[in-house]
Amino acid sequence: MRRFAFVLSLALVPLMSGSLKAADADKGKIIAERWCTSCHVVSDTQRKGTDATPSFAAIADQSGFDADKLAFFLLDPHPIMPNFALSRAEAANLSAYIATFKRR
Ligand code: HEC
Structure with a gap:
């Protein structure tokens, strides 16, 4: 039984660190630049999105x-947004990227 628990914990470590690493702001930026720029201003260098966003x-x-919460929100397309489905990892990356704009 001990041995089983040990093997199980070894199996879980990469899974858990994998999910922590999943929120990668740099990857989120790439997704944002591909999918979100047509409407949102997604970076300091972008001049203009649409006024509605x-x-x-x-x-x-x-x-x-x-x-x-944002990552969760992004799993569902929001109003008027083109219908694309983000994976959980993509939503987490996007959310991590957006979080980099938070002023501290
Ligand atoms: C076709 C235009 C369009 C695209 C593309 C688009 N959005 Fe939006 N987004 C909107 C509009 C319009 C709103 C405002 C909706 C509202 O007020 O109900 C919005 C609102 C949001 C909000 C909520 C803001 C709030 O009120 O808190 C988030 C977060 C967001 N968008 C993220 C994204 C991300 C991330 C992407 C790229 C994956 C994206 N959007 C792509 C049009 C777009």
Whole structure:
């Protein structure tokens, strides 16, 4: 039984560290630049999205901003957003990227 628990813990370590590493802001940036720029201002260097959308900086600055909630929100396409399905990892990466705009 001990031995089983030991083997199990060995098996879980890479799984768990993998899910922690899943939120990768650099990867999120790449996704944002590909999918979100047509509407949102996603970086400091981008000049203009559409007026109807908040910039990523504005999103990160909202009170109560929470990267985990955002990742969850992104799993569902939001209104008027083209219908693309993000994987959980992509949503987490995007959310980690948007979180980098939060002013501390
Ligand atoms: C076709 C235009 C369009 C695209 C592309 C788009 N969005 Fe949006 N997004 C909107 C609009 C419009 C709103 C405002 C919706 C509302 O107010 O109900 C919005 C709102 C949001 C919000 C919520 C802001 C808040 O109120 O807290 C987030 C987060 C967001 N978008 C993230 C993204 C991300 C990440 C991508 C790229 C994967 C993306 N959007 C691509 C149009 C778009």
